Amino acid sequence: MKVLKLHDLRPEDSLRLDFEGAFDPQTTLKEALEPFLQALEAYADGWMPDIVEGKRRRKYSRPSFWKAQEEERDEDSTSLGLYRTKWPALDMSLWLWHPPRQPQLDVAIKVQPLSLFADAKRCLDFVEMVRAWASRYPVTHAAAHSLADLGLAGSPLFGRDMQTSIRDGFDQLYEVFWLNVFGPKLVEAVGRERMLSTPAWRVEELPNGCVLLVTWPTAADFASDEARLAQARAYCHLRPDLDFATVLRTLRERSAALIPVEPRFHPDVAPFLSRVVDDVAIHERQRKIAELNAFQPPEPEEWRPADAALPSDVADPRHALEHYSYLAELLVALMHTKVPSVFKATPESLTDVDYQFWHESFPRVFEREHIDTHAVPAIGAYLGEILIRHLGGRWIPRQRLEEAQVLVGGRVWLPFVRAHNYMRSCQSLLDASLTQLYRVAERHRG
Numbered sequence: 001m002k003v004l005k006l007h008d009l010r011p012e013d014s015l016r017l018d019f020e021g022a023f024d025p026q027t028t029l030k031e032a033l034e035p036f037l038q039a040l041e042a043y044a045d046g047w048m049p050d051i052v053e054g055k056r057r058r059k060y061s062r063p064s065f066w067k068a069q070e071e072e073r074d075e076d077s078t079s080l081g082l083y084r085t086k087w088p089a090l091d092m093s094l095w096l097w098h099p100p101r102q103p104q105l106d107v108a109i110k111v112q113p114l115s116l117f118a119d120a121k122r123c124l125d126f127v128e129m130v131r132a133w134a135s136r137y138p139v140t141h142a143a144a145h146s147l148a149d150l151g152l153a154g155s156p157l158f159g160r161d162m163q164t165s166i167r168d169g170f171d172q173l174y175e176v177f178w179l180n181v182f183g184p185k186l187v188e189a190v191g192r193e194r195m196l197s198t199p200a201w202r203v204e205e206l207p208n209g210c211v212l213l214v215t216w217p218t219a220a221d222f223a224s225d226e227a228r229l230a231q232a233r234a235y236c237h238l239r240p241d242l243d244f245a246t247v248l249r250t251l252r253e254r255s256a257a258l259i260p261v262e263p264r265f266h267p268d269v270a271p272f273l274s275r276v277v278d279d280v281a282i283h284e285r286q287r288k289i290a291e292l293n294a295f296q297p298p299e300p301e302e303w304r305p306a307d308a309a310l311p312s313d314v315a316d317p318r319h320a321l322e323h324y325s326y327l328a329e330l331l332v333a334l335m336h337t338k339v340p341s342v343f344k345a346t347p348e349s350l351t352d353v354d355y356q357f358w359h360e361s362f363p364r365v366f367e368r369e370h371i372d373t374h375a376v377p378a379i380g381a382y383l384g385e386i387l388i389r390h391l392g393g394r395w396i397p398r399q400r401l402e403e404a405q406v407l408v409g410g411r412v413w414l415p416f417v418r419a420h421n422y423m424r425s426c427q428s429l430l431d432a433s434l435t436q437l438y439r440v441a442e443r444h445r446g
Contacts, residue, residue: 001059003051003083006091006112011278011285013258014112015219017144017179018156019130021137025103029096030066035136036105037062043129045122047090047111049082069096076101088116105137114146118220126219127179127202131212134181138208141170141186145177146222151283152254153177176235178219178227184209190238200234223255261289268439269297269430271348275355276430297430300437302418309405309412312397320397324404327381334378345386347442350434353382358429371423377401379423380416383434387413391438391445409445413437 006014023032041048052060054068060082072078076099082092089112097104117123126144134142143155157165158174173190187195187209195211196203202214215234216227232248265273273292280288314320328345331353335342339356341349357363363371384406387393393408402420405412421432 001051001057001085003053003057003085004087004089005083006089006110009089009112011282012112013114013282014110014147015114015117015126015144016147016150017107017109017130017142019105019107019109019133019137019139019142019181021105021107021133021139021142023103023105023137025099029069029098032103033096033105036133037065039129039132043125043132045125046116047084047088049090049092050085051081051083053081053083073098088112107133109144110147114220116220118218120217123218127212127214130179130181131204131206134210134212135206135208138183138210139181140183142181143170143177144179144219146219146258148258148283148285149222149254150177151281152257173235173238176213176215176231176238178215178222178231180213180215181206182211182213187211195238198234198237200230223258225252225255228252228255258283258286261286261293263289264293266296268436269295269433271351272354272358272433272435273430275351276358279355279359295430297433297436300418300432300440302414302421302437303411303441304405304414306407306410306412309396309407310398310403313399314397317397320404321395324381324384324395324397327377328385330374331378331382334375342382345382345389347386347390347435347438350383350386350438353379354429354433354435358426361426363423363425363429372420376419376423377416379434380404380419383418383437384413384415386438387415387441391441393441393445408441411441411444413441 050060052058052065052068054072058064058068068080069078072080076097078096080094084090091110093108095106153175196205198213200213200215201217204212206212215230221227228251232244232251236242236244236247277285277288332342335353335356339352341352387406387408391408393406396405396407396412398404401416404416406415418432418437422428
């Protein structure tokens with residue numbers, strides 16, 4: 001059963017819920033979780049999980065849920081995944097903490113696309129689900145909001161270091177999101193009367209002292225000016241120390257940062273840059289597109305006119321060609337697990353290699369000596385072999401690798417020099433990509 005994994009899909013904003021609630025240690029686990037499952041099944045309109053995953057993947061049902069829970073339980077915790085096989089995509093994680101730890105139910109949900117929650121009825125059902133959970137499992141703080149806007153808000157660190165964030169959690173009012181549940185401590189810190197008088201679409205005191213607050217009827221239009229005004233009013237009401245104009249300006253700036261930017265990448269590197277953009281965090285995506293739209297890769301310098309080619313100076317050209325082939329195979333051996341297309345040795349393989357090196361920050365992470373000694377020769381040979389295979393080129397071998405040339409049309413290319421320049425830094429992976437050199441060589445082969 002193949003599930004829709006968010007990281008395999010084209011990047012798009014999601015609705016994100018983070019919920020950490022306590023449950024009664026005196027009840028059995030089935031008694032404790034029954035309200036959780038009832039609310040999920042009643043209100044997960046259009047995004048109900050159909051897969052539960054513990055040690056193995058099963059179709060969702062109550063019996064399969066309990067079976068997965070039994071398999072995954074260790075001394076003091078259980079973790080399960082809940083997914084969908086059909087659009088929309090769901091990534092839902094459930095963690096249960098058991099005695100001797102404080103019993104706790106932690107839920108993280110991402111539903112993609114966020115546009116699913118443009119429907120007011122579906123949003124109302126989502127709110128009712130969270131309300132049912134928060135009424136049964138008291139929280140310190142829970143929130144649902146756009147994943148992209150959460151990133152722009154700095155959640156969950158809010159300017160703190162990771163250790164402080166883990167230790168303190170949402171210990172004060174850092175932000176107001178689309179849907180919020182404030183636990184009794186936060187309510188009392190703000191003031192219950194002030195909390196309950198918040199100007200918002202829905203404010204409700206729950207039986208256990210938590211307060212449910214929803215700023216706007218629908219989650220998908222969180223970035224509209226009307227929704228931002230509602231968000232700013234609620235936030236500044238709860239935090240009277242804040243300046244309304246400043247808060248609203250910040251929220252509008254976040255909305256502007258999420259306006260879609262049309263990709264207009266340089267054609268020689270467009271396939272590579274599209275992969276780079278897809279790899280950045282969703283809240284950084286539009287800024288990155290704009291940045292790469294302006295990016296103009298330098299023209300390759302690793303070539304000479306054909307009439308200026310250095311003649312071969314090797315005693316045994318056949319042995320030299322076999323050595324280049326061997327070096328190219330080293331790159332295949334290095335990358336085949338993460339880049340299966342490297343076996344095919346096509347122009348598209350070069351783009352996949354470019355992306356993988358960039359994704360891994362290869363020039364920064366690995367030792368310079370190993371890069372220069374092993375990676376550069378393998379990359380240069382692999383690039384040369386593709387120029388030969390797909391552009392009708394031929395090697396002009398030289399004793400020194402950096403002088404080895406590939407003749408294509410009216411130019412000779414220096415693939416090992418390109419590989420050296422390429423591996424200088426993470427920025428040079430963009431400035432001197434393998435994809436670009438191939439495209440330029442392709443244009444000049446005639």
